[in-house]
Amino acid sequence: MRTHTFIVNGERVHVKIEDDVRLLWVLRDVLGITGPKYGCGINVCKACTCHINGKAFNPCSVRVADIKGNDEVTTIEGLPDTVGADLHPMQEAWLERDVAQCGYCQPGQIMAAVAKVRQAREAGHEVNDADIDEIRNICRCGTYARIREAIKEGATKM
Amino acid sequence: MQHRGSRSSGAPGSESAPRTPDKGIGRRRFLGYLVAAPTLAAAAHLGQSAAAPREAGAVIPSAPEASEISDLNDLMTAAAAPTSNLISVVVNSDGTASFDMPRSESGQGVTTMAAMLIAEELDLPLDKINVTLADARPELVFNQITAGSNTVISTYRPIRIAAAIARGQLLKAAAVELGEDPTRLTSYLGVIKAPDGRTIGYGALAGRAASQQTKQVEVTLKDPSEFTVIGTPRNRIDALAAVTGRKTFAMDLNIPDALPTMICRPPTIKGTPRSVANADEVRQMPGVTDVVQIATGIAVRAKTFGQCIDAVNALDATWNPGTADNESDDTVLDKIRQAESPFTVPKVDPAAEVVEGRFTFYFRNNAALEPNTAVADVRPDRAEIWAPLQTPILCKQRVAKQLGLQEDAVAVHVQQAGGAFGRRLFDDAVIEAVEASRKMGKPVKLMWHRTDECRQGRTHPLCTSRIRASFSGDNVLTFEQRHASVGTDYSHGFGEMLTATNDDDRPPVVRENDKGSAGQVFNLTVNVPYNFGAVTQSLDEVDTYGTFPTGSVRNLVNPDVRTAQELMVDQIAAKMGKDPYQFRREFVDDERLRAVLDKVAAEGEWGREMAHKTAQAITVHKEYKGATACLVEIDCRDETVNRKIRNAVTGPRVTKVVMAIDAGLPVNPRGLEAQMQGGIMDGIAQALTSSLHLRDGVLLEGSWDDYFYTRHWNAPLETRVIVMPPTTGKPGGAGEFGVASPMAAVACAYARATGTIPTSFPINHDTLSFNPKPTVPPLPPSPTNGLTFTY
Ligand code: FES
Ligand code: FES
Numbered sequence: 001m002r003t004h005t006f007i008v009n010g011e012r013v014h015v016k017i018e019d020d021v022r023l024l025w026v027l028r029d030v031l032g033i034t035g036p037k038y039g040c041g042i043n044v045c046k047a048c049t050c051h052i053n054g055k056a057f058n059p060c061s062v063r064v065a066d067i068k069g070n071d072e073v074t075t076i077e078g079l080p081d082t083v084g085a086d087l088h089p090m091q092e093a094w095l096e097r098d099v100a101q102c103g104y105c106q107p108g109q110i111m112a113a114v115a116k117v118r119q120a121r122e123a124g125h126e127v128n129d130a131d132i133d134e135i136r137n138i139c140r141c142g143t144y145a146r147i148r149e150a151i152k153e154g155a156t157k158m
Numbered sequence: 159m160q161h162r163g164s165r166s167s168g169a170p171g172s173e174s175a176p177r178t179p180d181k182g183i184g185r186r187r188f189l190g191y192l193v194a195a196p197t198l199a200a201a202a203h204l205g206q207s208a209a210a211p212r213e214a215g216a217v218i219p220s221a222p223e224a225s226e227i228s229d230l231n232d233l234m235t236a237a238a239a240p241t242s243n244l245i246s247v248v249v250n251s252d253g254t255a256s257f258d259m260p261r262s263e264s265g266q267g268v269t270t271m272a273a274m275l276i277a278e279e280l281d282l283p284l285d286k287i288n289v290t291l292a293d294a295r296p297e298l299v300f301n302q303i304t305a306g307s308n309t310v311i312s313t314y315r316p317i318r319i320a321a322a323i324a325r326g327q328l329l330k331a332a333a334v335e336l337g338e339d340p341t342r343l344t345s346y347l348g349v350i351k352a353p354d355g356r357t358i359g360y361g362a363l364a365g366r367a368a369s370q371q372t373k374q375v376e377v378t379l380k381d382p383s384e385f386t387v388i389g390t391p392r393n394r395i396d397a398l399a400a401v402t403g404r405k406t407f408a409m410d411l412n413i414p415d416a417l418p419t420m421i422c423r424p425p426t427i428k429g430t431p432r433s434v435a436n437a438d439e440v441r442q443m444p445g446v447t448d449v450v451q452i453a454t455g456i457a458v459r460a461k462t463f464g465q466c467i468d469a470v471n472a473l474d475a476t477w478n479p480g481t482a483d484n485e486s487d488d489t490v491l492d493k494i495r496q497a498e499s500p501f502t503v504p505k506v507d508p509a510a511e512v513v514e515g516r517f518t519f520y521f522r523n524n525a526a527l528e529p530n531t532a533v534a535d536v537r538p539d540r541a542e543i544w545a546p547l548q549t550p551i552l553c554k555q556r557v558a559k560q561l562g563l564q565e566d567a568v569a570v571h572v573q574q575a576g577g578a579f580g581r582r583l584f585d586d587a588v589i590e591a592v593e594a595s596r597k598m599g600k601p602v603k604l605m606w607h608r609t610d611e612c613r614q615g616r617t618h619p620l621c622t623s624r625i626r627a628s629f630s631g632d633n634v635l636t637f638e639q640r641h642a643s644v645g646t647d648y649s650h651g652f653g654e655m656l657t658a659t660n661d662d663d664r665p666p667v668v669r670e671n672d673k674g675s676a677g678q679v680f681n682l683t684v685n686v687p688y689n690f691g692a693v694t695q696s697l698d699e700v701d702t703y704g705t706f707p708t709g710s711v712r713n714l715v716n717p718d719v720r721t722a723q724e725l726m727v728d729q730i731a732a733k734m735g736k737d738p739y740q741f742r743r744e745f746v747d748d749e750r751l752r753a754v755l756d757k758v759a760a761e762g763e764w765g766r767e768m769a770h771k772t773a774q775a776i777t778v779h780k781e782y783k784g785a786t787a788c789l790v791e792i793d794c795r796d797e798t799v800n801r802k803i804r805n806a807v808t809g810p811r812v813t814k815v816v817m818a819i820d821a822g823l824p825v826n827p828r829g830l831e832a833q834m835q836g837g838i839m840d841g842i843a844q845a846l847t848s849s850l851h852l853r854d855g856v857l858l859e860g861s862w863d864d865y866f867y868t869r870h871w872n873a874p875l876e877t878r879v880i881v882m883p884p885t886t887g888k889p890g891g892a893g894e895f896g897v898a899s900p901m902a903a904v905a906c907a908y909a910r911a912t913g914t915i916p917t918s919f920p921i922n923h924d925t926l927s928f929n930p931k932p933t934v935p936p937l938p939p940s941p942t943n944g945l946t947f948t949y
Contacts (some may be wrong), residue, residue, distance in 0.1 A: 001444075001492075017445075017455060021462055021465065022942075024463070024464070025463050028410075028462075028463075029461065030462065034403070034406070035403025035404075037407075037409075038409065038463065038773045039527050039528075039529070039608060039862070040862060041463075041608065041940045042861055043941050043944055043947065046607075052948060055949055061940055061942065061947075062942065062944035063942050088426075094400075095398065098394055098832070099401075100265075100397055101267070102575060102576045102578075103396065103401075103405045103576070104526070104528045106400050119949050127603075132176065133870055133871040134870065134871070138527060138867060140579075140823050141526075142835055142839025143832070144839060
């Protein structure tokens with residue numbers, strides 16, 4: 001068992017655990033960071049969506065050993081700090097539209113949305129319906145209509 | 159906003175207080191309580207009846223069906239009335255108010271609704287009201303079940319009574335402090351003001367307004383014309399917690415030593431463990447602390463859930479057969495076919511034309527996104543439970559019995575649920591966690607894997623619905639519906655032992671069905687909302703509910719029952735040469751239905767030109783003391799149907815939905831809108847993509863990429879929900895209400911776009927669109943290639 005080190009929400013962490021434990025469980029069960037949710041454990045539901053070096057990824061499907069020392073992992077808890085505010089504009093848009101129902105999927109939805117907007121911009125356009133259609137995050141409460149509106153609105157302030 | 163004047167009768171116990179004559183007339187006074195406490199606490203009995211009178215119809219009126227006279231909600235509220243106990247609103251010295259709500263919040267917004275009711279009657283801002291979920295309170299007897307969209311209906315008045323009494327008491331205390339007559343004081347946003355401008359905050363008064371003894375008091379509630387909170391759109395009170403990841407679910411709790419625990423489950427439905435060959439070996443695996451056999455499988459406790467998954471998959475277990483090892487979709491359908499009752503109404507008119515239809519609805523999964531979770535800490539003399547529960551009293555009673563403890567030695571803390579949809583009426587996960595904790599002698603945080611949810615979780619039962627209708631000229635003469643279904647488990651009764659039937663001494667897997675409950679629930683929830691002459695509806699059930707794990711999934715039987723009806727309505731309309739909207743307009747048996755129908759037809763541009771292979775459809779639904787109508791547009795063109803998305807079902811796309819709801823009195827129109835949107839997504843899923851495939855005792859689905867609930871790529875591009883202005887003045891249900899009408903509309907639109915009337919649902923069920931995961935080992939291993947999908 002070795003000690004793994006990387007950066008989570010701006011802070012360096014050290015975790016002594018087996019190499020193949022998936023990062024989601026290191027975050028949730030070891031570090032007590034519970035914003036990323038479990039919904040499947042096989043990279044399908046996307047409830048666990050976080051960012052690694054600014055890009056969306058699913059820690060349920062990444063071994064902790066595959067996170068490098070200088071990798072920066074951002075969970076929903078750390079998202080506001082990435083813009084130096086109390087809330088990220090995408091979170092503000094979520095509040096504005098009162099998107100959440102049970103809220104279980106929403107940390108993942110917001111992290112996916114932020115990454116999607118950036119991805120669209122890198123491809124030279126603003127996020128659109130076709131981009132949103134590519135988001136795989138499940139919302140079993142069916143908040144898709146409000147998510148769609150909130151992403152477009154949040155993007156204008158990002 | 160105006161400062162609100164004191165309601166003369168707002169001061170409790172002040173019988174001699176002057177009344178404002180015009181305002182007092184026509185208002186009803188209610189009884190509540192001041193509760194002896196160090197700080198101000200006011201209370202009311204939970205339970206009221208709100209039966210809505212049925213309105214006469216036109217054309218050939220149908221005799222009112224059971225659900226129209228007394229629906230399930232009346233039964234639930236009536237069950238509560240004589241025995242219910244008190245719910246209390248407490249005013250704290252920091253100027254906030256607290257309410258410990260004996261209901262479950264699963265996203266349906268009942269805590270926000272409760273806070274709004276308190277804000278209204280107490281004149282306190284929403285953000286100063288803390289609504290928490292009450293522990294199991296057995297003294298509430300029938301009154302701590304969250305089901306049937308009943309919460310707002312049953313709590314609307316009691317919560318307001320308690321809040322109004324609290325406000326009256328604050329005014330009295332302020333009157334003493336300020337040396338004023340209470341009737342000259344006004345309250346506004348947590349501050350009481352004298353005519354001369356002096357003010358005093360609720361916080362400062364909370365202790366002084368406290369009662370020394372518990373006593374009954376009378377109170378008058380606000381007139382609806384004075385409402386400033388009720389009926390206005392408000393955001394959820396937990397929205398900030400949700401978007402920051404701070405909202406805490408059972409799985410997020412940090413209970414000392416409650417380590418992650420999962421269960422290795424049998425390969426077929428409700429199989430049971432026989433033996434484990436390598437328990438000792440598995441105990442040596444990294445992180446693993448315990449391996450014990452329990453009734454439903456082999457429980458594994460470890461430092462992380464990831465290590466639980468690995469340990470579960472490493473177990474070499476043998477299994478006894480399950481309850482349905484030889485059953486597949488086809489065998490169950492055969493049984494259902496044999497159980498189907500014949501039609502009974504004789505042909506009324508020999509010249510009448512007859513239409514018949516038979517529709518099949520396959521098993522659907524009842525899981526929420528948050529899987530079943532329960533934290534249990536079982537000690538020799540007591541137990542403590544944390545779990546999302548729709549029936550906490552029953553859970554407490556069952557755990558006490560399971561452990562041979564007195565009820566009061568078991569504490570059950572109700573947690574916010576990450577979705578419920580009826581699934582959390584059942585405490586399966588708690589019973590497992592308790593058994594594991596007892597056998598391990600340690601606290602556990604038990605979680606079901608997603609694959610467990612798909613394969614061993616509760617389902618909406620497979621069923622068929624047959625309809626025969628006759629019509630002649632411009633009249634529908636008869637309309638008969640025969641519904642036949644795998645048994646639905648209603649064994650939770652009203653959420654406590656008196657009415658529950660799931661607490662016999664046999665093992666949980668072989669409980670008998672309780673046909674009485676299912677028939678009663680069916681009769682109290684279904685109706686045909688049209689004047690169709692002689693109307694009959696009946697239910698036949700096959701299998702005990704011990705055979706298949708079933709449950710009353712969101713909106714119970716009505717998504718299926720109403721979809722079958724509306725498909726037939728379109729056929730009758732076509733045969734009469736009438737437009738689907740005009741036909742419904744003519745035949746609906748309720749003015750409120752007609753109003754919502756007109757609304758969606760107008761707002762949704764009914765009848766507009768549609769491209770080939772795209773179509774509109776329009777439907778209605780009446781339940782939960784309300785009315786809905788839904789207009790959808792669907793796109794069944796090849797380029798849409800054949801969209802390629804990795805590991806996904808695409809198929810036809812619902813491009814636009816316009817839905818209207820008349821909820822009687824919408825307490826929170828924004829919350830109502832959210833509930834309808836959720837219902838729309840469910841309706842789309844159930845009509846087009848979501849089902850389980852049963853093969854030889856195995857439900858083949860194992861994840862969200864197998865079980866195709868609506869995803870972003872199948873969600874409508876345009877969704878509009880119109881909340882109608884108040885009609886009855888009484889709030890109706892919402893949580894379950896939104897599914898039936900959209901599901902029916904999507905089915906009808908599909909029929910109109912393709913020219914083929916679908917007869918089985920979802921329409922893609924016949925194609926297995928995924929490779930089933932193995933059943934042994936039971937869980938799909940977590941991938942390691944997550945970084946290749948970053949974006
Ligand atoms: S839990 Fe990570 S994608 Fe589902
Ligand atoms: S809000 Fe409940 S799953 Fe999305």
